[in-house]
Amino acid sequence: MRLLLIEDEPELANALSAALKKHGIVTDHTMHLDDAFELTRQNDYDAILLDRRLPDGEGLTFIPKVRRAGTETPIIVLTARNEPLERVEGLDVGADDYLGKPFLVEELMARVRAVLRRPSSLAESSIAVGRMVIDPLHLNVAIASTPFDLPRRELLVLAALAKRKDKTVLRSTLEAAVYNYEEEIQSNALDAHISRLRRRLQDAGAGVAIHNIRGVGYLLREE
Amino acid sequence: MRLLLIEDEPELANALSAALKKHGIVTDHTMHLDDAFELTRQNDYDAILLDRRLPDGEGLTFIPKVRRAGTETPIIVLTARNEPLERVEGLDVGADDYLGKPFLVEELMARVRAVLRRPSSLAESSIAVGRMVIDPLHLNVAIASTPFDLPRRELLVLAALAKRKDKTVLRSTLEAAVYNYEEEIQSNALDAHISRLRRRLQDAGAGVAIHNIRGVGYLLREE
DNA sequence: CCGCGAAGGTTGCGGCAGCATTACGGGGAA
């Protein structure tokens, strides 16, 4: 899962990113609405966390803009101002939920989950490929119903591939699934993960293969 | 197991929390319906105990509100008014059970368990792993059918792991299972519990292992 | 059919974040 966090307090932003990471969530962070808008066009986020009070101005103005651009990603508004009236304000312009500061990360998680549960979003619980069963939400993998554990990054790669099994996943999409843009990589780290993952799958007799499509990306299919 | 208690008499609330704690239950407590509503969004409770007569007004009004928000957590209504007619009233708006004050904690526990056993909730009664049998509902653990005592926190960790045996449990999920929102921890207390629990399981020859997945969480499996 | 460049695959290494363990001491229960 991947979130975009639009927040100008670096301290809060860092704490939040770290906490979300514990939930297996990759977080991109920016404090500028323009950057944020670009990021929504480049990436397919599962949800957006939006602060209202930003150096660029009122965060809410961001919502109509992205909606007009066709982005339907759920938006959760974060703010210190938590009056009922303002709550309505946010929801009226197209926010999906509203969260007053300070809040617990658990609360945020619950709201993210709630928002993702809504009919529009397609949160699949479990995907079967070959002899494997992959649950990308809980980050579980099993082969022939015995658990199979993987390092974090390889797990994220596999989950991203499984979500679109038999379909090609762009290289950039995979990178996005595993890294946030602060952790930019200057090498073939992704290739390395793929390689190690392949070996692990092979050794375990997973009955799946990660197939490369030159210049485009990868796909996961049965052997 | 984790409950939300909505009750305005501090004395009763404290006594109840303490009593439930002895049963290994983590309890969050509030006396305001608004707070309670927020809490249901923050946490995934196993059940909610709801007083009818509250400073905010009639407790029953709370039920449709949370149900509309998509929360399916079982609700047990506590009240001094225990007339049959009022009982129907509570159940009609979506309560799962009804308990007249005063009551024995044992009775409350029995009702909580009963409510959790219902088909909708997926509370398994008993889980077998290795040479152990774990009942996360009664918080009983036995090794080779002789009872096995554990300290409270370690018991909660083990129960949380057992409920998802052979599947990874996120670190954050474990933290939520063991601590309520007042008890924030600032150290590696969870790691310490895991370590001590491992040693105990080892010494007892439980035939199970708690396995770590770096950067993700833990899982319980047979050795 | 062959050559060549670019994309992908593989692998060892080193740094370091995350985990394991343990001793210590406060505090609560019997």
Place this chain on the structure above:
DNA sequence: TTCCCCGTAATGCTGCCGCAACCTTCGCGG
């Protein structure tokens, strides 16, 4: 009081993972 739980912190260690060097495969053009 005594015992044990359990939070804290210090210490050591493990193995993930980014990196880079080197090798293999692919596809195109001649």
